[in-house]
Amino acid sequence: MVNFGNILQYLAVQSSQNSLSGEEYNITKMAVTTYALPTLPYAYDALEPYISGQIMELHHSKHHQAYVTNLNKALQSHIAAVASNDIAAQIALQPIIKFNGGGHINHALFWQNLVPASAAEASPEAAPSLSAEIEKRWGSLDGFKQAFSAALLGIQGSGWGWLVKEEDAGLRIVSTKDQDPVVSGEVPIFGVDMWEHAYYLQYLNGKAAYVENVWNVINWKTAEERFMGTREDAFKALKASI
Amino acid sequence: MSSVLLRSAPALRGALRVSAAVKPAAMASTSFVRGKATLPDLSYDYGALEPHISGKIMELHHKKHHQTYVTGLNGALDTIAEAESKGDFTKAASVAPLLNFHGGGHLNHSLFWENLAPASREGGGEPAGVLKKAIDEDFGSFDAFRNQMNTSLAGIQGSGWAWLVRDKQSGTLQLVTRANQDPVTGSYVPLLGIDAWEHAYYLQYENRKAEYFEAIWNVINWKTVASRFDKA
Ligand SMILES: [Fe+2]
Numbered sequence A: 001m002v003n004f005g006n007i008l009q010y011l012a013v014q015s016s017q018n019s020l021s022g023e024e025y026n027i028t029k030m031a032v033t034t035y036a037l038p039t040l041p042y043a044y045d046a047l048e049p050y051i052s053g054q055i056m057e058l059h060h061s062k063h064h065q066a067y068v069t070n071l072n073k074a075l076q077s078h079i080a081a082v083a084s085n086d087i088a089a090q091i092a093l094q095p096i097i098k099f100n101g102g103g104h105i106n107h108a109l110f111w112q113n114l115v116p117a118s119a120a121e122a123s124p125e126a127a128p129s130l131s132a133e134i135e136k137r138w139g140s141l142d143g144f145k146q147a148f149s150a151a152l153l154g155i156q157g158s159g160w161g162w163l164v165k166e167e168d169a170g171l172r173i174v175s176t177k178d179q180d181p182v183v184s185g186e187v188p189i190f191g192v193d194m195w196e197h198a199y200y201l202q203y204l205n206g207k208a209a210y211v212e213n214v215w216n217v218i219n220w221k222t223a224e225e226r227f228m229g230t231r232e233d234a235f236k237a238l239k240a241s242i
Numbered sequence B: 001m002s003s004v005l006l007r008s009a010p011a012l013r014g015a016l017r018v019s020a021a022v023k024p025a026a027m028a029s030t031s032f033v034r035g036k037a038t039l040p041d042l043s044y045d046y047g048a049l050e051p052h053i054s055g056k057i058m059e060l061h062h063k064k065h066h067q068t069y070v071t072g073l074n075g076a077l078d079t080i081a082e083a084e085s086k087g088d089f090t091k092a093a094s095v096a097p098l099l100n101f102h103g104g105g106h107l108n109h110s111l112f113w114e115n116l117a118p119a120s121r122e123g124g125g126e127p128a129g130v131l132k133k134a135i136d137e138d139f140g141s142f143d144a145f146r147n148q149m150n151t152s153l154a155g156i157q158g159s160g161w162a163w164l165v166r167d168k169q170s171g172t173l174q175l176v177t178r179a180n181q182d183p184v185t186g187s188y189v190p191l192l193g194i195d196a197w198e199h200a201y202y203l204q205y206e207n208r209k210a211e212y213f214e215a216i217w218n219v220i221n222w223k224t225v226a227s228r229f230d231k232a
């Protein structure tokens, strides 16, 4: 059975100081969940000319698949390490689970917050409430896009830019490194992958052009839904597909 | 700030290639005149590492990526100098991450180009002499060393580098990885670096990075590594 909650719960355990054997998060009681690569809601070439079909195919069928495969492998090893009371092995597996689990979550959210440019969802008009909040916070949609783009281009190395909704602070732009997952309490509205594999075959070192073009394929309808919902809602949409 | 960078990494002085041709008169007239970092020339053609690293990768990597680090480093140094001249040390300090990133990118790539060579020339093969002896002693064998280095490279989560270094404190050889463009510093002297950023291999190897990590051994310049070891 696919249970996306397990990996979220696991990552929550890692980031807190809870004992690994605590009642609430007893990992040994968790069933061995096997995660699966979600199918894309559009064809590989559907985001052209902004993101090439070749990039999308490699990105989904190779990169995302590798995160899923390595996550499943690491979780298996972790369960074995718990069963044999091998605490050193458990600790050694944590960064691997975080990296690959994060890669799985981030990419699954990413595919859903992209859409072909010709679709109605690609227009910010598909996100009336979110747009209003963005305008309140950044003055205008253009002001927001500029700030978000600057955050994307400021990432040093591999990482992601996210628009998130925080309970107290409201909308905020954050960037995360490598595959650090957006699971620390915010609602992820949409994310943009800034790893070189996300654009290099088409844009080479011209990442500013990728950042400019990705705005054409943001799924504002998904963004609106995530904005209106809770963090649980955002991840619930994922559970069905992975 | 550039002199601080140079002082803290004496072994890397050559790599930074800060122009020494600053006229004393100009030095006197402005308190913060200094040399600019410049893109070093490669000692081989862009296509010379084929088929192991494509000419297109080498050209983009050197002319675009490395150039961006050089430009970013000079920009960061300018900002610091300007802030310093106005006594705005908060502003100067805020540039530290950019200085680390672009300065590191410049240093790392300068070292990288020099520890590569065409397979038809010095590239590939195995180290000899005292370096070989040290590798055998600290890793068991050359093959064991190569496997460990490839494991380190494969384990990098995100962008980064793997380095063979000499630890001046223990006197031994070690493998270290660095995230993004963090330079190798402290008691570690960098001997051999391998760029594990996706831009270093993606056009040719796509997601198959293990193939790149295998192929690059055909173009390692052991003469350069040995001479760095002699000076370390
Ligand atoms: Fe990605």
Ligand SMILES: [Fe+2]
Residues within 6 Å of the ligand: B061, B065, B109, B195, B197, B199, B200
């Ligand atoms: Fe590089």
